[in-house]
Amino acid sequence: MNSAKETFALETDDRRAVHGTVRPLVRLRFAYADPPYFGLAAKFYGDLHPDAAAYDRLETHAALILRLCDEWPDGWAMSLHAPSLRHILPLCPDDVRVLAWVKPMTSFKPNVRLAYAWEPIILRGGRPLTREQPTQRDWLACSCIDTSTGRLKGGFKGGKPEGLVRWLLAVMNADPADEITDLFPGSGDVTRAIQAWRAEGRLPLY
Numbered sequence: 001m002n003s004a005k006e007t008f009a010l011e012t013d014d015r016r017a018v019h020g021t022v023r024p025l026v027r028l029r030f031a032y033a034d035p036p037y038f039g040l041a042a043k044f045y046g047d048l049h050p051d052a053a054a055y056d057r058l059e060t061h062a063a064l065i066l067r068l069c070d071e072w073p074d075g076w077a078m079s080l081h082a083p084s085l086r087h088i089l090p091l092c093p094d095d096v097r098v099l100a101w102v103k104p105m106t107s108f109k110p111n112v113r114l115a116y117a118w119e120p121i122i123l124r125g126g127r128p129l130t131r132e133q134p135t136q137r138d139w140l141a142c143s144c145i146d147t148s149t150g151r152l153k154g155g156f157k158g159g160k161p162e163g164l165v166r167w168l169l170a171v172m173n174a175d176p177a178d179e180i181t182d183l184f185p186g187s188g189d190v191t192r193a194i195q196a197w198r199a200e201g202r203l204p205l206y
């Protein structure tokens with residue numbers, strides 16, 4: 001029987017070790033869900049996905065939340081827009097937290113009196129902190145506009161910036177060896193951000 005330390009060394013994949021991590025490896029499974037926002041699904045993604053309109057129905061979001069709780073008990077995060085928080089939060093178990101992604105730069109629409117400049121993120125679970133690990137904030141200010149072009153970073157409607165992904169990984173206290181699933185890849189930027197973060201946390205064994 002291996003000791004926890006030996007298991008840590010043996011359980012790395014791709015012949016790569018977890019860099020700088022001294023705690024024994026318990027590989028957890030996390031998910032990030034960025035579904036079409038309730039009420040905007042067909043409008044935003046009707047031409048990209050044949051079943052986009054399903055996310056204009058609350059029961060589709062309820063089924064997604066049930067799936068997240070069932071398949072990712074270690075932890076998950078889900079993006080939504082502020083107007084749908086009142087509908088979607090009651091579908092969640094009591095132990096979720098609501099985080100805020102504040103967008104210091106965002107497009108202000110002329111017919112909207114009060115701009116929507118933040119988005120909720122519902123979080124459940126996460127790896128407990130060790131004494132040495134820093135507490136994370138429950139909000140992030142991070143722009144989704146590229147200041148050089150004035151356009152959406154990545155150019156994809158609803159696309160999420162790398163800073164947001166890294167903050168969520170920190171909030172979940174994810175480890176590079178964990179399995180992290182991007183359930184609604186869209187542009188692929190979230191998956192790429194996870195891969196970049198993972199690569200930084202690892203050193204080749206040889």
Ligand SMILES: C[S@@+](CC[C@H](N)C(=O)[O-])C[C@H]1O[C@@H](n2cnc3c(N)ncnc32)[C@H](O)[C@@H]1O
Pocket residue numbers: 034035036037045048049051052053054055156157158159160161184185186187188189190
């Ligand atoms: C908010 S976007 C995800 C953006 C992504 N996180 C990014 O950073 O680029 C939602 C994505 O879900 C896709 N989608 C729409 N309806 C879907 C459905 N019924 N099942 C799965 N994906 C769907 C859309 O085409 C879109 O790519």
